Amino acid sequence: MASAVAAAYQNSSSSPEWLNKGDNAWQMTSATLVGLQSMPGLVILYGSIVKKKWAINSAFMALYAFAAVWLCWVTWAYNMSFGDKLLPFWGKARPALDQKFLIAQSTLPASTHYYRGGQAVETPMVAPFYPAASMVYFQCVFAAITVILLAGSLLGRMSFLAWMAFVPLWITFSYTIGAFSIWGGGFLFQWGVIDYSGGYVIHVSSGIAGITAAYWVGPRSQADRERFPPNNVLLLLAGAGLLWMGWTGFNGGDPYSANIDSSMAVLNTHVCAATSLLMWTVLDVIVFGKPSVIGAIQGMITGLVCITPGAGVVQGWAAIVMGVLSGSVPWFTMNVIHRHWSLLQAIDDTLGVFHTHAVAGVLGGISTGLFAEQTLCNLFLPVTNSHGAVYGGVGGSQLGKQIAGALFIIGWNVVVTSIICLVIKLVVPLRIPDDQLLIGDDAVHGEEAYALWGDGEKLDTTRSGEDNTEHSAFAVGVTQNV
Template sequence: MAAHSSHHGRSTNRSRAGHSLWQHGEEKMGCQLCLHGPLWLCSSACLLGFVGTSYGIRQTFVRDRCKPGLALSETYLLSQSTQGCFPMADYVFFQFAFAAITVVLLAGSLLGRMNFGAWMLFVPMWLTLCYTVGAFCIWGDGFIQKYLIDYAGGYVIHLSSGVAGFTAAYWVGPRHSHDRQNFPPNNILHMVGGAGFLWLGWTGFNGGAPFAASRITSLAILNTHVCTATSLLIWVSMDIIVYKKSSVIGAVQGIITGLVCITPGAGLVDTIAAVVMGVLAGLVPWYTMMVLHRRLAFLQCVDDTLGVFHTHAVAGSMGGLLTGFFAKPSLLKMLYPDSLYGPGFLYAISDKKLKDGLKQIGIQFAGAVFITLWNAIFTSIICYLISHIVNLRMKEEDLEIGDDAAHGEEPYALWGDGEKMPSSFRLPHTPRFPSLCRWD
């Protein structure tokens, strides 16, 4: 089991790298993204260590009167996990990976204009006040854990990051007007490579959620790839039908929405249901992003840089609702024997338990509303508090210049470029070739 957990740990590492790489490919200010990445990673590691999984995941949130528990002691980390036959250290790392990737998703809505100092304050505050609360309520013996189905984070990770990113983008304000009109990708090839890593890493996320190499794990991995492939094909097909041409960016968006949509029910639905979810994952977010976004003033007034609201909030909430429709009772009992989950609505009809099926759909909807409201309210509070400490937004002149003004360097500096950093960071003399490489 420990080896199994380590395998999924490596897979989730690839997934985090994939998120950074594909976002780097889409983002103009590449250095800003590269620096934002290590920060959310370190912040998540520190919070998961000092605050501990007992704050957001385990049962002590209420019993200890909301006092966070320390997760750095040998006694705690080497004890057997309550989730399986492996040390608690594996469980802490796995949950850290979930928390870390949630923040980088959120960052996709804010890139290109948020002040770096404000971001440094935002990350630990949001992880503490928003992410851990949702994780506890749904996964950590919270008030909806035994009722709401969220297999691997459709609500905890994707809905929360999409809503919080959209809310924070409202408070920070839009990018520079020139960037909103013309914002070409930094590197499409990097984006494709990152999307590939992401798809591979998702095997670890959805496959590792049961904490065992089981039949549920196998089904979850298969459903993940089937749904994602279907979503990709549908998104590209919609681009061809409407715009008469396909695009690499569209294909990547289809990958993301497919992965997100299947996450709430990857190991709990039949593969034919995964195909249906993939079709809807390619259709609905495509429509909200490409059509509805241009028609609704509410969506246009918020500058969501990478469309995280559509690819994660819309796809994640839709996946949660579809899980309430397609969840198979036998799979639910296999993975959650002590839960109070009702059957998926589809099976409730065939078993003549329509009331139970409608109740489960209602619970899934209520859970989405709870996560949405909690993140919208507390993200607004966090942004308001930070705005009284530092500016949320970069200076306009810095926005015009980009990475060079923000960090004193360029992501792709030609000879003589990227030298506006403080002189203390420069070499005292011009570097020379090693003697073995000199030609005189």
């Protein structure tokens, strides 16, 4: 037994020569941090930021999506995102379940980059020094959090049956397109669009798909739109904290290695998020006269989103500049433009995902086109000698690539998300019936989030009159104390 255990730590079949245990450990750790952002991070955040009557439904939407994506991912979606090329924007669907595939060295077969489309190799195929199982795990939690972020636009009124159908359809026909096009070796990858860790693939797609789906699903009840206070701000902060610290793996894991670029990405991530949170809070104080916890969380999120496309390719000073931008531009679109633009007013984007993810994601992509630094780009990008516009030379073309990449993601998600919603609508209603909207969780799931005294409880009439008198007196006392 001892010799068998020892063999596992030697250069045996379980530790082949190509395996770098440090990279593998960091990749699985990063994946777990990203997974914790969704479960329990966004489950807690969604369950806390909504009105009490929607706490169960909102948390359950995130929980269901996290589970459903796993099966889609290993059955067909992983290879559609990172496998052999089928089309310039899509990989070939096949399972990622066979042990021969999972224990072999991870490769992204479509990622070989050639000089200007010729035959000479500029950058070899991406082949991290760990097994495919680690890559499948890492990329799955990214796919899961994308559709969960999208759900933030739909809280408080989408039919759960419709959501159950929406998740696998959207992952299959929208997410895999963006992932393959930009990360997996598709045409935007080959062209040199920079999306370090998902500013476009995850955040722009979730923000645009979210507001598009919100249009087709329809609004919440009028009462909910007028007043929708969070039911637990402290738990909301706990969920936000998991989201922030989980971003260490979100951006730190995307070089596919525990290298110096990973360290730069982690540091820039937290610097930008902190700057953005402070900027948003200052604007809240200046304009509204008081700091808001929810506003600070929104500023935190926009900072994390904005730095994501450029986390490992911009310098520290640029991370601060991006934080200032992400704490002010989305603040302006949410608090000024949204209130004066009738189209945005008509669409009920529950958590403002369009502003916190789509606007911040596009802002981050464009900022990356401005501030990407050549030395850092060469540590990460398949297109060598890339850099942003502020460094002159070919930087202007990089900015153009960033804008074009954003437009592709926006256009694809508007069209495909609309088609998915219309197809689902042929089978089941997209929106919860009005009578259930008035009640919330109890009507939809038969469950309530908090068992507060006298809230949904029925008086036990089988007890003695004396006991019932005491029970009633106690209830009156609680009411008076409150």
